[in-house]
Amino acid sequence: MAKPLALAISLCLVLLNVLFQRGCLAARPQFESSQQNACQICELQAREPDIRIDCEAGRIESWDHYRNDFQCAGIAAQRVTIEPNGLHLPSYTHSPQLMYIVKGWGVMMTALPGCPETFELSQGSQQGQEGQSYEELERRQKVRFIGEGDIVVIPSGIVHWVHNNGDTSLVAVILLDTSNHLNQLDRNPRRFYLAGNPEDEFNQQQGEGISEQRRHSGQGSNNNNIFAGFNTSLLADALNVDIETARKIQGQNVETRSQIVRVEGKLVFLHPPIRSHAQETQQGQQEQQGQQGYENGLEETLCNIALKEYLGDPRRADIYTPQAGRINVLNSNDMPILRHLSLSAETGFLYNNAIYSPHWNLFAHEVFYVIRGSARVQVVNDKGEAVLDDEVREGQLFIVPQNHGVLQKAVDNQGFEYIAFKTQDNAVINTMAGRTSVLRALPEDVLANAYQISREEARLLKYNRQETVVLSSSSSS
Numbered sequence: 001m002a003k004p005l006a007l008a009i010s011l012c013l014v015l016l017n018v019l020f021q022r023g024c025l026a027a028r029p030q031f032e033s034s035q036q037n038a039c040q041i042c043e044l045q046a047r048e049p050d051i052r053i054d055c056e057a058g059r060i061e062s063w064d065h066y067r068n069d070f071q072c073a074g075i076a077a078q079r080v081t082i083e084p085n086g087l088h089l090p091s092y093t094h095s096p097q098l099m100y101i102v103k104g105w106g107v108m109m110t111a112l113p114g115c116p117e118t119f120e121l122s123q124g125s126q127q128g129q130e131g132q133s134y135e136e137l138e139r140r141q142k143v144r145f146i147g148e149g150d151i152v153v154i155p156s157g158i159v160h161w162v163h164n165n166g167d168t169s170l171v172a173v174i175l176l177d178t179s180n181h182l183n184q185l186d187r188n189p190r191r192f193y194l195a196g197n198p199e200d201e202f203n204q205q206q207g208e209g210i211s212e213q214r215r216h217s218g219q220g221s222n223n224n225n226i227f228a229g230f231n232t233s234l235l236a237d238a239l240n241v242d243i244e245t246a247r248k249i250q251g252q253n254v255e256t257r258s259q260i261v262r263v264e265g266k267l268v269f270l271h272p273p274i275r276s277h278a279q280e281t282q283q284g285q286q287e288q289q290g291q292q293g294y295e296n297g298l299e300e301t302l303c304n305i306a307l308k309e310y311l312g313d314p315r316r317a318d319i320y321t322p323q324a325g326r327i328n329v330l331n332s333n334d335m336p337i338l339r340h341l342s343l344s345a346e347t348g349f350l351y352n353n354a355i356y357s358p359h360w361n362l363f364a365h366e367v368f369y370v371i372r373g374s375a376r377v378q379v380v381n382d383k384g385e386a387v388l389d390d391e392v393r394e395g396q397l398f399i400v401p402q403n404h405g406v407l408q409k410a411v412d413n414q415g416f417e418y419i420a421f422k423t424q425d426n427a428v429i430n431t432m433a434g435r436t437s438v439l440r441a442l443p444e445d446v447l448a449n450a451y452q453i454s455r456e457e458a459r460l461l462k463y464n465r466q467e468t469v470v471l472s473s474s475s476s477s
Contacts, residue, residue, distance in 0.1 A: 039072040039401060044379055044388035046370075046398040049079055053199050055258035057086030058169070060201050065178070065189055069399040073365035073423065074179025076189035076202065077397055080172045082106065082164040085263050090161040090194040095176050095183040096341040097154040100311070100419045102371055104170030105147040111159040115303035149312020151330060151345055151419075153337055156182045159194065163267050173369045173397075175421040177343055193225040195249075196257040225251055305337050311347050311419075323472040324354035325415070332425035344422045350375065350410040353473035357465075358407040358432040364424035366400040368392075371419060373412035380405040405432070434465045 049061035058081045065076040076095075082088055082104075090111075146152060146162070154160055164170040178187040189202045227235060228250040236246035247253060309330055310316075317326035327348040332339035344364075350356060368377075370392050379388035379400055391411060392398060400406045410416035431437040439447065440462050447458035465471060 039068075041068055041072060041381065041387055041401060042385075044069055044398060044400075046377070046388070046390055046392040046396040048396055051202065053201060053258070055086075055260035057262040058082040058088070058164075058260035060259060062202050063397060065187075065202060069401070071187070072401055073367065073399050074177065074187060075365070075367060075399075075421075075423065076176040076178055077367065077369075078174045078176070078201065079395075080162075080174060080260075082162060082170045082172075082260055083262075084164055084167050084169070085267075086164045086170075086260050087263050087267065088162040088260050089196045089198070090159050091191050091198075091259075092157050092159045092194075093154075093176055093189070093191050094156055094185050095178045095189065096156050096180050096343060097177075098175045098343055098345055098421050099152040099154060099172050100174075100345070100347075100369075100421075101146050101148050101150045101152075102171040102173055102419075103148050104164065104168050105145070105166040106162055106164040106170045107143050108146050108152065108160060108162045109143045110152075110154060110307060112303055113158075144308055146308065149310055149347075151309050151311045153307045153335060153341065153343075155337070155341060156180070163263065165267065173419065175343075175367055177341070177423060179423070180342065182341065193259065194227065195225050195251070196259060196261065197224055197228075197251045197254065198257075198259045201259070228252075306335055307337065309335055311345065314349075319469045321354075321467050321470040321472060323351070324467065324470040325350040325410075327470060331427070338425045342423065342425045344425050344427050346420050346422070347371075348416075348418055348420070348470075350408070350416040350470065352410050352413050352415055354410050354415075355471040355473070356406075356408040357434045357437065357467075357469050357471055358405055359429040359469075360403050360405050361400065361422065361424075362428045362430060363402070364422040364427040365402050366406075366423075366427075367397065367421045368400065369397045369419050369421075370394050370416070372417040373410060373415045375416040375418075376409045376411050378407045429469075431469060434468045434471060436468050437465070 047063060050064040051062040053060045061079045061081075063070065063077045065071070070076065079102075080088065144152075162170070162172070176189050177183075178189050191198075191201055230238075230250070232243060232246050232250060232252075235250070236243050239246065239249070241249075251257060311328050311330050313328070314326060316328055318329040319327040325348065327346055329344070329346045330338070331344040338344055348356065372394055374391055374393040377388060377390060377392050377398065378386050379398075381387050381404055387404070388398065408416070432439060434440070442450075442462075444455055444458040444462065447453070447461055448455050451458075451461075453461070
């Protein structure tokens with residue numbers, strides 16, 4: 001009797017274990033529970049940045065990532081302004097980034113690990129040990145030119161720097177996908193600097209709109225670069241430099257040195273010939289064609305993979321309505337690296353009174369930043385409540401959670417221009433008006449009975465709009 005009883009007890013324990021792990025009794029991990037609670041959104045707002053850090057040659061502005069809509073989407077956002085001859089010091093983050101250049105011009109480099117140097121710069125002739133003359137070469141990876149309308153993909157952990165070599169300020173808006181599967185830390189955004197004594201960009205105790213959660217988080221605002229934590233002597237030994245040089249690398253020679261510094265003189269570097277955006281786009285397409293079919297790991301294609309795309313080109317519009325405007329889409333079909341990062345983006349320009357068809361995102365949250373102009377925006381939740389109903393304007397950012405309905409109408413004489421980041425590499429929308437909408441797909445009888453309208457009204461509802469996504473001003477208005 002002992003053996004059957006023991007077997008029965010064992011089976012019961014196994015069953016309970018399965019129920020707790022897989023069934024309705026299972027407890028969700030704490031971070032998943034908090035994320036779902038954050039997505040119970042009763043109100044959304046279009047906001048300007050909450051946090052501002054003034055630097056020697058620019059400023060860094062961040063949105064409060066502790067707000068419910070940011071927690072729901074699992075993202076953080078920044079706007080970086082670099083003054084002429086300013087240098088945003090080398091840094092990296094623990095989550096993937098998408099950087100869109102709103103205005104200005106500059107140069108940028110991403111230091112890809114394990115990739116060979118591709119450019120060499122002669123430093124002049126020197127005498128070797130045998131008395132032979134040789135050329136000392138500075139070896140580095142490729143420096144890219146960036147300008148208004150460019151979008152740059154920066155994988156997690158990749159060091160990058162940006163220099164403004166133009167005569168006007170360079171402004172970039174940045175999305176950090178802190179909930180990305182490549183981030184093994186928590187959802188608090190972090191930026192690791194390799195130089196300077198940077199201030200905390202995400203947890204400054206200033207601004208009227210700062211959430212109470214962050215006020216009491218106890219996180220400080222003064223940081224050092226990542227080299228500062230090492231023992232000075234060990235660091236000098238590892239880098240094969242003297243102690244004084246190691247102290248300078250650690251930032252011990254100055255009390256504060258902000259994230260964006262002014263370059264003394266002119267920043268000298270070797271670069272490929274300057275080409276037009278059209279030429280760079282053609283080369284990028286050729287590079288991407290050679291990358292199709294590579295699925296054996298990101299490291300095999302990272303050294304040659306395209307990280308920049310000119311998304312602001314009106315000639316490459318994916319959706320265009322002559323009377324209403326255009327939309328440019330960037331997904332993993334255009335840039336294969338987005339498939340690994342599970343991110344995509346789109347830019348749009350709507351003429352005054354034009355409408356972006358009411359729609360919802362099937363698989364992604366969407367983060368809008370207003371580049372120019374203004375628009376009336378409404379976002380509706382599953383209860384049929386308008387959680388956002390406001391006029392959004394230049395410099396503001398707002399989030400549209402997954403499956404929430406959104407409707408936008410340009411209300412400015414200069415139109416409405418935006419950049420939208422999406423948390424899926426091939427995000428799909430379902431429109432509620434237009435030739436490819438869900439209303440066009442439903443039978444007339446279904447519409448007539450669902451809305452208690454006549455068949456003639458149902459027919460007009462289906463066929464009144466011939467555009468797809470960007471809609472011209474309605475005759476009813």
